[in-house]
Amino acid sequence: MAEATHAEVHRHPAPTSFIRKYIFSLDHKVIGIQYLLLALAAVIVGMIMSVLMRVNLSWPGTHIKIMETLFPQGAPGGVMTPEFYLSLVTMHGTIMVFFVLTTAPQGGFGNYFLPIQIGAEDMAFPLLNMMSFWVTLVGFVVILTAIFAEGNATVGGWFSKLGTSFAGGSGTVGPIGGWTGYPPLSALGPIAGPGQGAGVNLWVISIAIFCVGSLLGALNFITTLLNMRTRGMTLMRMPLTCWAWFTTAILALLSFPVLLGGGILLLLDRIAGTSFFIPGGLYVSGNTVPLHNGGSPLLWQHLFWFFGHPEVYIAILPGMGATSHILSTFARKPVFGYRAMVFAIFAIGMLGFFVWGHHMFMSGMSPYSAVAFSVLTLSIGVPSAIKTFNWLGTLWGAKIRFTTPMLFSIGFVSLFVAGGITGLVLGQSSLDFFFHDTYFVTAHFHLVMGVASIFGMFAATYFWFPKMFGRCMNEGIGKIHFWITFLGVYAIFVPFHAMGLLGMPRRYAQFTEYEFLKNSKGLVTFVTVAAIITVTAQVLFYFNFFWSMFKGAPASENPWEATTLEWIIPSPPPHDNFAGIIPTVFHGPYEFSVPGAPNDFIMQTDGENIVAEAGGSNGGNGHRH
């Protein structure tokens, strides 16, 4: 069969109706953008919540008119109750971890660029891919419903009709158990206090739905990568981004089912009267809890953290991939130690399954297990250090092009080091005794899991935006956005370490009553001001994103002079990515500044003898040199 006819046979026509093209699309590129938009919406909710929390911490008693209108019980007179604050903590964590840090890096950029970078026309199972997004969206709608089921008396009334465990309208904006939802309180129902009725039920259901969506996605990523790489695209010629998405997919595939299992057990405890997590003889808020006996709250912690720790890497590994990719591109040098990078990604991912106990040092576990978990946890420092040194090695001696994506990638490295180094402190059970549940922990995971991952995503957005929308984002606004955000996040989270050293506990709504924290007032206010400035600066990003989509400078095929497959096709790419032409790969992904080559970069598809042909005009794939 001739190649030309074959290619013709397999060109799928692009859908023409609006609904098939943009709403229920099977195209991995559209689904990727849908995921990104979901994350962009979710992150606004999460950020508003964090600002409200900061305002309450530094200026307790502030009247906020809109809160009074929306939540008359939870914020009487516009002043939030401590329960309201706790529900903000919970929802901020849940929305950020699941609907931002898990959706954007993997579902968004992974979906869009993994098939293109390996030379495939789409994902292996496009229908599953579409379902994965829509299931995730339903999960998001359910978690938003929790806000009003608890916060609004009318909506709460509707849910109360579903049964006692669904009682709503208690005046919070969701459950109050934190994103970890520890039983027994989370398993008891409304008897445990405000926010523990419909809020927790919807929270568990939302997370269970999210698990299903992520599993469908993970299955698709793994199959696509193993089955659909184009000719010549060997595993060791894949961009590091693909390795990161692949590892992330394996983590998701094996860890989300465990959370799903735990969620089912928790929901059954709440609605079916079982006692998986509820011990007997509980006495809560002046009431004895009847009908339950023998459950183990620690069991939930094991199930939750067996998922929870890999989840941290699900959030950050794609950022590592994007950073490696972008650093190499703008340093105009091959990634230092490509193979070591691949093994380090994989090692971090796999070690992540054996360290969940370090979240439970204070649970009364045997000191011997604590030592084992401690040693395993600290051993993750080895592959992490390999990655860091290789990033620095990539930058070493380079003529760096300081574009916005490059700045954010360097920012990622900085934040990863700053946040990761405290992991070595917290990973030791003896030190964790002091730091557990203080702001030190909050500082650690916000820097390394939250902000570093987000910087990876910013870098990816600025880097791939020209490919996705055919227009470039504004570099000037981008750089201002970078500097405010970069300095802002350090101004927010470095003082958190100091607060942690002072012994300031997490999750408290106010600190005014504590003598030993009297001196920290200035610090708390400083952080709040920094947070407000940083959050406000994100308006620049949103403006730049949507404005550039329509008015940005038109992008060429390969504006960054990068080497991987997405840069040999038009911006934005056609429906079937390569327009029926099958790319053949001859080179590794990071061949910059190869001696003797006609250019300082060699596309992956350039002919094999490109270096020998020095002076030749064309690599054979129609792109200009």
Place this chain on the structure above:
Amino acid sequence: MAATATGTDRTVHAGVGGGPRPRNGNGFHKNGEGDDVPFRFSPARYRIGVWAAIGSILMLFVALTSAYIVRSASSDDWRRIAMPKILWVSTALLIVSSITIELSRRSLKSRHDAAYSRWLLNTVVLGVGFVASQLIAWRQLVRQGVYMASNPYNSFFYLLTGAHGLHVLGGLGALAYLVLTTRRVAKSIDGELRRTGAADAVAIYWHFMDALWIGLFALLMFWK
């Protein structure tokens, strides 16, 4: 870099940063000369997909059964029930259905389309029989007053059989899809590969359901 540049000498650079490597041993033996159709559907896709799905389903049951083991040791209120006899029937049905689906898969491989759809139908019937007998077991227990919340063992009994049953229903859906498409003989090579690939994947999934049930049954019978 420039110091080592010798114009056309590529060995200087070889091996750096995933850069150029010698052709041999780098995957070309799989996708070498003459193989110019990488976009052709490869049936391995369904196999990889179903194994990934099995991995994640297995993790779900690993979580639930670990909870079973931990919970059985954590208190003194763990009381087993007399296992309904009909569960032996459902076990037998599922094992036989595993054999029939294997026969149908082999028939398809040797291009006996009639035998393929016959064995497929047998498998569906046996699968429905399995689900029915599981439901009968539940009914018997409910009649005896054995409810989900009355004892942790019961909770796990209903949970594990229910979760497994749901996955079997998913398998039945896939089988039904295969039955409905048996007569639609594919016109292209791709279509035929898809058909056999899908049948292969469903068979693997069905065997997994069988093995999973035997494991769960053994756990419920013998562990505490």
